[in-house]
Amino acid sequence: MNWTEFFAMGGYSQYVWGSYGLAALILILNLYLPLRRRKTVRRLLREFLRLKEQTR
Amino acid sequence: MHKYASPKFFYSLAGQLIPWIAALTAVLLLAGLYLGLFVAPADYQQGESYRIMFIHVPAAWMSMFIYMLMAGAGAVALVWNIKLAEIFANSCAPIGASFTFLALATGSLWGKPMWGTWWAWDARLTSELILFFLYIGYMALQASIDDPRRAARAAAILALVGVVNIPVIHFSVEWWNTLHQPASVSKIGTPSIHPSMLAPLLLMAFAFTIYFVVVALLRMRNEILERERHTTWVADMLESTKP
Numbered sequence: 273m274n275w276t277e278f279f280a281m282g283g284y285s286q287y288v289w290g291s292y293g294l295a296a297l298i299l300i301l302n303l304y305l306p307l308r309r310r311k312t313v314r315r316l317l318r319e320f321l322r323l324k325e326q327t328r
Numbered sequence: 329m330h331k332y333a334s335p336k337f338f339y340s341l342a343g344q345l346i347p348w349i350a351a352l353t354a355v356l357l358l359a360g361l362y363l364g365l366f367v368a369p370a371d372y373q374q375g376e377s378y379r380i381m382f383i384h385v386p387a388a389w390m391s392m393f394i395y396m397l398m399a400g401a402g403a404v405a406l407v408w409n410i411k412l413a414e415i416f417a418n419s420c421a422p423i424g425a426s427f428t429f430l431a432l433a434t435g436s437l438w439g440k441p442m443w444g445t446w447w448a449w450d451a452r453l454t455s456e457l458i459l460f461f462l463y464i465g466y467m468a469l470q471a472s473i474d475d476p477r478r479a480a481r482a483a484a485i486l487a488l489v490g491v492v493n494i495p496v497i498h499f500s501v502e503w504w505n506t507l508h509q510p511a512s513v514s515k516i517g518t519p520s521i522h523p524s525m526l527a528p529l530l531l532m533a534f535a536f537t538i539y540f541v542v543v544a545l546l547r548m549r550n551e552i553l554e555r556e557r558h559t560t561w562v563a564d565m566l567e568s569t570k571p
Contacts, residue, residue: 278365282376287441291380291434295387298426299539305422306546313553314566321563 333412335552336561342545350542356535364528371525380438381525386533388431390540391459392494394424398466399491402484412548414480415555417487418470419547423540425463432456443507451500452508455493462490476555 281288364382371378398420405413435453436446447453466483473479501510512521521529556562 281379282370284375284377284441287377287437288379291383291437294433294437295383295430298430302423302426302539302543303546306543306550309550310546310553313550317553317557317562318566320557321566 333410335412335415335556336559338412339549339552342549346542346545349538349545353535353539353542356531356538360528360531360535363524363531368525368528374442377438377441378525380434382528382532384431384434384438385529386536387427387434388456389533390536391424391428391431391456392497393537394420394427394540395459395462395487395490395494398424399484399487402480402487405480406484406488411477411555414477414484415548415551416544417484418480418551419544421463421466421470421483423543423547425460425467427536427540428456428460428463432460439507448507450507451504452497452506455497455500458493459490459497462487462493465490 279285279289360382364379368379370376398417401413401417401420404410405417432453435456439448440446466487469486470479470483473482500506501508553562
């Protein structure tokens with residue numbers, strides 16, 4: 273298997289790797305965003321519960 | 329049935345399922361990429377460029393499949409007033425929008441070398457673009473109403489109206505004389521695609537499907553926490569999992 277030839281994709285490299293790269297980006301973002309949101313939500317809820325505790 | 333629809337039960341069940349489904353997703357994705365990039369031969373007409381299909385077609389299928397799930401969950405939420413169905417529909421929208429974007433962008437990247445243009449106002453392309461705007465509209469409408477239950481109800485109605493676009497996308501290549509090529513896989517009986525190309529396509533489609541399950545569950549868990557913030561189980565859970 274020739275790697276140079278593989279990456280060249282028969283002259284369509286920018287289109288093929290552009291598509292795969294974009295797919296990778298979208299799959300990663302869809303994981304990253306809810307995981308980051310989870311951290312934020314948990315932090316805000318702890319804050320919210322602490323305030324509720326204080327005002328009781 | 330009620331047990332499974334309770335947000336508390338669902339939250340913990342989803343938490344247990346996510347790592348397993350994520351691992352399976354990774355395995356299937358790697359297998360699909362290996363077969364699609366290394367094993368499947370070049371196409372006799374399109375050369376190596378056709379490998380974009382292994383991303384483009386599953387992304388396009390997902391864009392429509394997720395929409396149907398979103399509208400279906402919206403209908404369930406409207407009729408039976410099930411909170412979990414609202415949460416699921418809301419979680420579908422951004423994921424569906426991103427798959428629709430991926431289908432449009434990879435279609436553009438495939439269209440340029442094959443048709444000589446990035447974009448055409450062809451029936452298939454235009455109806456897929458409308459699908460993208462439907463997702464954006466759903467998210468905008470849902471975000472514009474403060475009360476989550478009213479927001480979900482309004483968004484569900486929008487989603488249900490937009491369902492008419494799905495058969496238009498699907499049949500557009502048959503109803504109109506489009507630049508877009510007709511389906512190769514779904515032709516009943518004799519799919520006009522070689523097994524060595526069909527295998528990675530189906531693997532990628534399955535991988536995308538269970539990937540969607542993982543990221544939808546992640547989003548649902550976040551929304552459950554937010555909506556259930558006044559309950560004791562959320563308070564207890566946050567207490568027992570202090571950082």
